[in-house]
Amino acid sequence: MLARVRFAVCFYADLRILEDFKLSRGIDLRGTPLYKPGTNASQDSARHPGNSVDMSEIHHECGVAAIYHLSGRGRSPMCTEDGPRQISRLLPRMLLDIQNRGQLAAGMTTYDPDQPRLLRTRKDVGTVTEVFRLNHRAKAESLMKSLAGRAAIGHVRYATCGQDDRSYAQPFERKHIHKRKWFSFCFNGQLSNYGLLKERLLADGDHHLTLDTDTEIILHEFARQMSQSPTRINWIDVLKQTTAGFDGAYSLAVLTAEGEMIVARDPLGIKPMCYVHDGPLFAAASESVALLNLGFSNEQIKSLPPGHAIIIDPETGFRMERFAETEDPKHCFFEWIYFANVASTLDEQSVYLSRTRLGEELARAERELDRVALDCPDTIIVPVPDTSKAAADSMAYQLSIPCREGLIRNRYAGRTFIEGGTARKAKAATKYTPLREVMEGKRIILVEDSIVRSTTMNVLLDRIRDVGGAKEIHVRVACPPIIAPCFYGIDMSTIDQLIAPKYFPNGKLTDEAQQRLADDLGADSLRYLPVEAIARAIGKPSDHLCQACVTGKYPTVCGQHLYQIALDNRGCKLNNKRTYEQLAAALSQG
Ligand SMILES: O=P(O)(O)OC[C@H]1O[C@H](OP(=O)(O)OP(=O)(O)O)[C@H](O)[C@@H]1O
Ligand SMILES: NC(=O)CC[C@H](N)C(=O)O
Ligand code: SF4
Structure with missing residues (x-):
């Protein structure tokens, strides 16, 4: 009880700080970016320490993979015998290579313009082998047939937000009768200002969230931008508009029912993203090892520059564009210390x-x-x-x-x-x-x-x-x-x-x-x-x-602010809620 009171006091003090922060910048807490790229906001306990504390568990991050074989531009030697129209068959293998980044859930979305369901998604809790039945040849084969496509995005998840069940597995697909508004996406990272974005989204009374996760927020933010577009979606504009409000880390992949693929990396490059472009084939993954094991050399594999997106268009092919202002990168050092596969090369x-x-x-x-x-x-x-x-x-x-x-x-x-x-x-x-x-x-x-x-x-x-x-x-x-x-x-x-x-x-x-x-x-x-x-x-x-x-x-304003909240809440039992989830819960109550 005492802890709860202390938490509440700390919390509302923090909300005041947030309010002050908002006023000092003349921005609306419910409506506008807290994020400024590149800003450093700083301008048995004795014998077994840690055992006595009720700690929430530590998990590590997700992995993203994408592959696309364009038509009418020849055949890549990386194709399996099933050909470019089934290049999606390579995706589970790529996901296996980055299984080290998350083993809670796995999934993929594929694109085939000749199918009535242009995008098809399979996802579930479990490892890549479990979700795609890789140890059962006949079942895996029938799955791969049903998911055949010339483009695919995929994900391995460990939760940093929300729950562990199937509904949180990625990719998240948004079906729509307008082809241009039908898409699927997945991401690696965490929006630190998730709570504020959630508040803003719900404030117009038009939106409803079914889950407790930043992934659903990103889905809705994309959809909201797209609803304003009467013609073909300009994804660079969508990224510009949506990510201007994001504070945090996000490496993401999108696949649309019009056959466009978008791969993007946050403006600070906190999360890794590697890619290769070779003739008709494009592939991307959180870690280079997934591309290396497809058969590409280290020299062919590049890191996506922070704040940039690659767009693969079925008509015009490959292009890279910047969607956000970038300053010095802030790559997560922990990738090299622990997370990444030892066989990977990240940011050179x-x-x-x-x-x-x-x-x-x-x-x-x-x-x-x-x-x-x-x-x-x-x-x-x-x-x-x-x-x-x-x-x-x-x-x-x-x-x-x-x-x-x-x-x-x-x-x-x-x-x-x-x-x-x-x-x-x-x-x-x-x-x-x-x-x-x-x-x-x-x-x-x-x-x-x-x-x-x-x-x-x-x-x-x-x-x-x-x-x-x-x-x-x-x-x-x-x-x-x-x-x-x-x-x-x-x-x-x-x-x-x-x-x-x-x-x-x-x-x-x-x-x-x-x-x-x-x-x-x-x-x-x-x-x-x-x-x-x-x-x-x-x-x-x-x-x-x-x-x-x-x-x-x-490296971000909201990150620094959450640190202060975390410091203030030290010693409070907070039902194992993550700090950004505490902030989201407090905002939605108040
Ligand atoms: O202090 P802790 O909370 O225990 O966290 C650190 C430990 O967790 C990791 O091991 P893990 O078993 O995940 O990985 P590895 O076998 O790949 O080294 C890491 O290598 C450390 O051994
Ligand atoms: N570790 C991650 O990148 C997780 C992505 C997202 N925040 C989720 O919890 O699903
Ligand atoms: S270096 Fe930054 S991004 Fe990486 S684990 Fe630490 S706080 Fe998180």
């Missing part, structure tokens, strides 16, 4: 090489620290598989210490980060088997790519000692402490679910605080990388990266 930077450079940073810091006996045969490096492997290997190489597989990962357990609720804890607990043959009597340097809630560390350290027989464990994290929430498509939008803010309130890395965390987790020592190491390892200027979750400095 290889994920694998970035992770190896993180390992070099760890090695340099280890030498300076001089805490662990590096030249002793008992010292070995062990990665927490899989993501930290590249960093652990290169750290070991730099220090001339063996890197050993002390933890065997169950290959049938997915990434636990995208498991929800109690399932995640249970899955993390059974995912790793410590190998006594490797670790007994050893001093272990345990390399982890990131510590977010500490679920993994909490289940691992005791087992490495008890089952593995390690004599010392020194945790080394190839990332700075995650001290602030994400409002751009990573499902960690409250502060209480994070472990680091309790130890490093302003992100300041003191020896004392790192040792306190090590003691609480049950490690002999623990070290993070400093924030400056990130830009060096990724090979981008620091101000071209979003690093808000390690600095508290958000």
